[in-house]
Each structure stands twice: as C-alpha cells, then as structure tokens.
Amino acid sequence: MTIVPASFISGAAPLGLEHNTDTAHSPDVAEMRALYRAAEARAARLRFIIEVRNLLDAQPFETAAPEVLSRLADFAGAMQARLVFPPLQGELPVQLAVGQSRSPEGDSILFASEDGADLHLTLVGPSRGRAIDADDRQTLEVVAGQLADACNLERQAAEKQALLGDLERQRSELAALVAQLIQAQEQERQRVALDLHDGSAQLAAGLSYRLQDLAARIGEAHALKPEIDHLAALARHSVADLRAAIADLRPPELDDLGVAAALRTRLDAIDGMEVIADLDAGADRWPASTGIIFYRVAQEAITNVIKHAGARRLIVRLFEDNAGEAHLEVIDDGKGIGEARQPQIQQRGTRLGIVGMRERLALLGGRIEIGTGASGGTCVRAVAPLQQETISA
Structure with missing residues (x-):
C-alpha cells in the first residue's frame, strides 16, 4: 500500500519546496x-x-x-x-x-x-x-x-x-573674346583683300597690259622682244597669285552667294587630284557666321590635304541633317594623320590649324572629329547647330 504525505492531502506545499517571491528571485527580476x-x-x-x-x-x-x-x-x-x-x-x-x-x-x-x-x-x-x-x-x-x-x-x-557658375561665366567670356578675335580677323582679312585688289593687283594687271602692249609695238624682230614677253608672263603670274590670295583672304562668293558657292569655287581651282564635291545648295542660306566658320574649317582642311597628304582623291561634303545641324566632311586617300607624322605636322603649323578649327566650331556649339578614313587617309568631320548666329562677319 502506498502512503501519501499529509501535506499533499491538505494542499500545503511540501517541506523544502516553498516559493518565496519576496526573497529568492527579487534581485533577478529587478535586474x-x-x-x-x-x-x-x-x-x-x-x-x-x-x-x-x-x-x-x-x-x-x-x-x-x-x-x-x-x-x-x-x-x-x-x-x-x-x-x-x-x-x-x-x-x-x-x-x-x-x-x-x-x-x-x-x-x-x-x-x-x-x-x-x-x-x-x-x-x-x-x-x-x-x-x-x-x-x-x-x-x-x-x-x-x-x-x-x-x-x-x-x-x-x-x-x-x-x-x-564662375567657370561658366569665364567660359562665356572666353568664347566672347575668341568670337571678337575671329571677327577682327575676318574684318582684317576683308580689309587686306580689298587693299590688295584695289592696289597691288591693279598695279600688276596694269604692268602686264603695258608689257603686252609694248611687246606688240616693238615687233617680233626686236632684240628685247623675248625679255619683254618673259616680263609680261611674270606680271600675269603675279596677277593670278594676287587674285588667289585675295580669294583665300575673303572670297567674294562667300559674301555674295554663300558657303557652298565659295567652296565650289575653291575646289574648282585645285589641280593634280580628283575632286568630288557634294555641296548642298541649301548651305548658302545658312547664317552668315556659320557659313564663314565652316568655310574656314574646310579651307584649313583642304590646304592640309594639298600640302601634306600626298592624296590622289579629295571628297568634300556639305549638308544639313534632319535635326537642323550643319555638317562638313573632308576626306582624302593620302598619308593619313598617324602618330608617326605628328611631329612634322606640328612643325608645319597644322596643329595650330586644328586648334583654330576647334575654337571656331566651339563658338557655334559644334565639334570637330579628325580620324582615319575608311580607305586610309584622313577624315575631318565638323558639325554644329544652326539655331543662331554667333559672330557677325
């Protein structure tokens, strides 16, 4: 028989198992x-x-x-x-x-x-x-x-x-100064061209006519006839050189007809290579400042091709795209503009020309890219927006 402790029957807690909440666990709860x-x-x-x-x-x-x-x-x-x-x-x-x-x-x-x-x-x-x-x-x-x-x-x-903001203001001031410089250059070019046309070119032309007249009057049998003919030929060459210099300084077609007409005249005067001109006639209606700057960029690029490239073919494109931007491409099949030629180019002044082209295009918010063409040679690409004029001619 099992004996149950009385404490369990009465409900009292067994001896030694009392739960005192006031003493045993109070420190733990407080902590x-x-x-x-x-x-x-x-x-x-x-x-x-x-x-x-x-x-x-x-x-x-x-x-x-x-x-x-x-x-x-x-x-x-x-x-x-x-x-x-x-x-x-x-x-x-x-x-x-x-x-x-x-x-x-x-x-x-x-x-x-x-x-x-x-x-x-x-x-x-x-x-x-x-x-x-x-x-x-x-x-x-x-x-x-x-x-x-x-x-x-x-x-x-x-x-x-x-x-x-200061940098942007300085950039704007610099652009304005460059614009004034380019405008002054164009005005000086125009003044020099007029002076040459009205002065030296007229004198050389008059000298050429007088020499030709003198050669005709003295007759073929005169001992000085060959010398006078030679002097007359030199005078005619001088007139041609002066007219070419005047055209380079300020082509009359640029003011009278526009950039496409001026470029076509420039390209027609090139001898010794095949010239392909794809010039949009709409470019003649571009703002005057855009036409002047694009003509100068093309002029510099074409001069570099003639003097340094040794090219057999020259392609010049001038057009406007659907986004309202002006484009110029000058492509040749010559030696190219590789690293090996850069020291010579710098000595010849082409580096300065490239800097000048970039500065001119920057005035229009444009850019220029110079690289190798698809079949070798050099490809010069210029692009600029046509929204507004930047300088006045």
Missing part, C-alpha cells in the same frame, strides 16, 4: 527590468539619431535645421535650442534659434557642443529640470555632428555651384 529599460532607452536614442539623419538627408539644411532643433529641445527637455553656423569668407556667423526661454534668470545651459566644432549647438532650459545623463549627452553630440556634416555638405554644394 531584468533595469536591463529592459536600458535597452528601450538605447533603442529610443538610436531611433532619434536615425530620424534626424533621415530628416537631414530628405530636406535642404535650411529647411531641416529648425525641425531638428525642435526635436533636440524636446529630447533634452530644453526651452530653447540655438545653432550657430560657421561664417563664410567675409561674412558674419549666422544663428538659428528655436523656442523661447520663459525665465532667463532661472535658466542654464543644459548642453553645449564641444569647442572647435564647425557648428555650435546649445540647449537652454530650467536649472531645476532633469539632468542630462552621459548617454543622452553622447546622443546629443552625435546629432550635433550630423548637423555639422549636413551644414558642411550644403555649403560645399553651394560653393561648388558658385565655382561652376
């Missing part, structure tokens, strides 16, 4: 509650830091700073939060304040960011308010650092934008 409260406090501080970071990332600093200051005041139990911005060069420091102290004589500084920081944060509240412990102070220091970083980033962005 767990303290740890739980500390974990909640740390989580709240972390959430506060993350919220401030998100707010500063989502809005401009000037917009986010007052909201951050308000939250800082609430977090620390302060009546007022003040933020002093570091001064820019030549400017005074800027102060931003949120909240108002009700009794300034009874207030004290609850928190101030560390000295030497780029941005100073101060929290002011009642001297009898709750004290800010070390963990809260560390949180405030982190948020102050976030404010300083956001302020610095905002100012760096503003400084970068200001520098970009």
Whole structure:
C-alpha cells in the first residue's frame, strides 16, 4: 500500500519546496527590468539619431535645421535650442534659434557642443529640470555632428555651384573674346583683300597690259622682244597669285552667294587630284557666321590635304541633317594623320590649324572629329547647330 504525505492531502506545499517571491528571485527580476529599460532607452536614442539623419538627408539644411532643433529641445527637455553656423569668407556667423526661454534668470545651459566644432549647438532650459545623463549627452553630440556634416555638405554644394557658375561665366567670356578675335580677323582679312585688289593687283594687271602692249609695238624682230614677253608672263603670274590670295583672304562668293558657292569655287581651282564635291545648295542660306566658320574649317582642311597628304582623291561634303545641324566632311586617300607624322605636322603649323578649327566650331556649339578614313587617309568631320548666329562677319 502506498502512503501519501499529509501535506499533499491538505494542499500545503511540501517541506523544502516553498516559493518565496519576496526573497529568492527579487534581485533577478529587478535586474531584468533595469536591463529592459536600458535597452528601450538605447533603442529610443538610436531611433532619434536615425530620424534626424533621415530628416537631414530628405530636406535642404535650411529647411531641416529648425525641425531638428525642435526635436533636440524636446529630447533634452530644453526651452530653447540655438545653432550657430560657421561664417563664410567675409561674412558674419549666422544663428538659428528655436523656442523661447520663459525665465532667463532661472535658466542654464543644459548642453553645449564641444569647442572647435564647425557648428555650435546649445540647449537652454530650467536649472531645476532633469539632468542630462552621459548617454543622452553622447546622443546629443552625435546629432550635433550630423548637423555639422549636413551644414558642411550644403555649403560645399553651394560653393561648388558658385565655382561652376564662375567657370561658366569665364567660359562665356572666353568664347566672347575668341568670337571678337575671329571677327577682327575676318574684318582684317576683308580689309587686306580689298587693299590688295584695289592696289597691288591693279598695279600688276596694269604692268602686264603695258608689257603686252609694248611687246606688240616693238615687233617680233626686236632684240628685247623675248625679255619683254618673259616680263609680261611674270606680271600675269603675279596677277593670278594676287587674285588667289585675295580669294583665300575673303572670297567674294562667300559674301555674295554663300558657303557652298565659295567652296565650289575653291575646289574648282585645285589641280593634280580628283575632286568630288557634294555641296548642298541649301548651305548658302545658312547664317552668315556659320557659313564663314565652316568655310574656314574646310579651307584649313583642304590646304592640309594639298600640302601634306600626298592624296590622289579629295571628297568634300556639305549638308544639313534632319535635326537642323550643319555638317562638313573632308576626306582624302593620302598619308593619313598617324602618330608617326605628328611631329612634322606640328612643325608645319597644322596643329595650330586644328586648334583654330576647334575654337571656331566651339563658338557655334559644334565639334570637330579628325580620324582615319575608311580607305586610309584622313577624315575631318565638323558639325554644329544652326539655331543662331554667333559672330557677325
């Protein structure tokens, strides 16, 4: 027979198994509650830091700073939060304040960011308010650092934008100066061309006519007839050279008919190679500045082909695409513009010519590409928009 202890029958707890909640486990429960409260406090501080970071990332600093200051005041139990911005060069420091102290004589500084920081944060509240412990102070220091970083980033962005604006203004001023220089060059070319036409060319032509007349009057039997014929031939060559120089300086077709007509005249004068000209007549209606610049680029490229390429064929295309852009292509089958020839090209001045072509096209917002053609040689491609004139001829 099994004997059951009386304590079990009566409902009393067995001897030695009593559960005393007041003594055995009280320290453990209190410690767990303290740890739980500390974990909640740390989580709240972390959430506060993350919220401030998100707010500063989502809005401009000037917009986010007052909201951050308000939250800082609430977090620390302060009546007022003040933020002093570091001064820019030549400017005074800027102060931003949120909240108002009700009794300034009874207030004290609850928190101030560390000295030497780029941005100073101060929290002011009642001297009898709750004290800010070390963990809260560390949180405030982190948020102050976030404010300083956001302020610095905002100012760096503003400084970068200001520098970009200055750079753009300088670029515009440089473009205007280059435009004035090119305009002055064109005016000087036109003046020299007129002077040559009205001066030296007329004198050379008159000399040629006089010599021819003199040769006709003295007759074939005269001893000086061969010498006079030779002088007359030299005078005719001088007239031809002067007219060619005048055409290079300022072709009359460029002013009277347009860039396509001027280029066609230039190409018709080329001897010793096959010339293929695909010139859209619509280019003659381009703005005057565009026509002048494209003619000068083509002139420089054609001159380089004639002097340096040793080409047998030259192709020149001039047209406008559907996007309203002007195009020029100068293609030859000569030696090309490889690395091996670059020192010679630089000595001959072609490098300067390429720079000049780029500068002229840049005035129109255009560009130039120089490379190897499909069958060797050199291919020069220029393109520029046709919206507006950049320089006046």
